Amino acid sequence: MGMSSSAATVAPDCESLDSLVERFGPSPALFLDYDGTLAPIQPRPEQATLSEDVRRTLQQLAQRYPVAIVSGRERTDVEDLVGLPGLIYAGSHGLDIAGPGVRWDSPEAGHLLPTLDQAFDRLLEDTGSASGILIERKRYAVAVHYRLAAEGDKQLAWESVERVCQSMSGLRLAKGKKVWELRPDIDWDKGRAIEWLCAQLRRSEPASYLPVFIGDDVTDEDGFRSVAGLGGVGVLVADTPRPSAATCRVPSSAAVAGLLEALQNRA
Numbered sequence: 001m002g003m004s005s006s007a008a009t010v011a012p013d014c015e016s017l018d019s020l021v022e023r024f025g026p027s028p029a030l031f032l033d034y035d036g037t038l039a040p041i042q043p044r045p046e047q048a049t050l051s052e053d054v055r056r057t058l059q060q061l062a063q064r065y066p067v068a069i070v071s072g073r074e075r076t077d078v079e080d081l082v083g084l085p086g087l088i089y090a091g092s093h094g095l096d097i098a099g100p101g102v103r104w105d106s107p108e109a110g111h112l113l114p115t116l117d118q119a120f121d122r123l124l125e126d127t128g129s130a131s132g133i134l135i136e137r138k139r140y141a142v143a144v145h146y147r148l149a150a151e152g153d154k155q156l157a158w159e160s161v162e163r164v165c166q167s168m169s170g171l172r173l174a175k176g177k178k179v180w181e182l183r184p185d186i187d188w189d190k191g192r193a194i195e196w197l198c199a200q201l202r203r204s205e206p207a208s209y210l211p212v213f214i215g216d217d218v219t220d221e222d223g224f225r226s227v228a229g230l231g232g233v234g235v236l237v238a239d240t241p242r243p244s245a246a247t248c249r250v251p252s253s254a255a256v257a258g259l260l261e262a263l264q265n266r267a
């Protein structure tokens with residue numbers, strides 16, 4: 001079972017939003033996580049809607065810079081939640097990408113669709129009696145949410161996740177915010193998706209963009225490592241300092257909204 005690893009040094013607090021915006025340079029390419037970054041965390045996945053203010057800012061920014069939403073959600077789900085045509089959407093942690101002039105649908109992950117179907121059925125069967133456990137079937141992952149579960153139900157669900165993961169080849173376990181996910185065990189993640197998108201941008205646009213990735217979760221560390229490797233900026237969203245490969249930290253999705261607005265308002 002593979003797991004995302006995290007970096008060792010604590011991400012320093014970001015200076016003022018305006019000076020952070022300056023670090024983005026004249027031509028940033030924006031890679032934005034959704035849950036916990038653009039929208040605050042909610043008790044249930046479907047409650048994490050985007051505010052009209054953030055939607056308007058994203059729409060304006062997309063007229064000036066490339067904007068990609070890079071999410072663990074199913075691509076069509078996050079597309080519906082953001083509701084803006086003209087953006088790039090990378091769903092299932094980057095295994096499924098679509099946007100103007102770009103398309104990536106991992107063939108390796110495609111081969112694992114029957115395995116994911118089976119994993120979903122087994123998890124549903126195993127956890128049927130557990131209350132507060134939500135099983136989310138995404139195109140290229142099955143997520144087991146335990147945010148609303150009591151300790152005993154959480155334990156039952158965890159045992160099932162471990163059992164299913166160990167007994168099925170081709171899947172790996174990843175952990176997120178109050179969620180366990182079974183994903184295709186292939187060498188692809190948000191970081192690889194960002195690198196792939198940067199290569200597509202370089203091919204189709206003469207300008208050289210500085211990649212900026214903003215995210216809040218363990219799986220976003222792959223994205224921070226990628227943008228660091230590309231000379232870009234990673235912004236961690238976390239209410240307390242923690243080890244991260246990000247360049248710096250802002251405290252909340254409200255601060256992200258302010259940061260995007262400051263970027264849009266700069267001359």
Ligand SMILES: O=P(O)(O)OC[C@H]1O[C@H](O[C@H]2O[C@H](CO)[C@@H](O)[C@H](O)[C@H]2O)[C@H](O)[C@@H](O)[C@@H]1O
Nearest residue numbers: 034035041042043044045048071072073177179
């Ligand atoms: O990569 P992201 O865009 O951040 O997506 C990560 C996961 O987000 C969702 O779950 C998380 O947010 C929910 C709503 O706030 C919350 O209820 C849950 O506890 C969080 O884990 C989404 O449902 C998952 O599919 C994504 O992988």
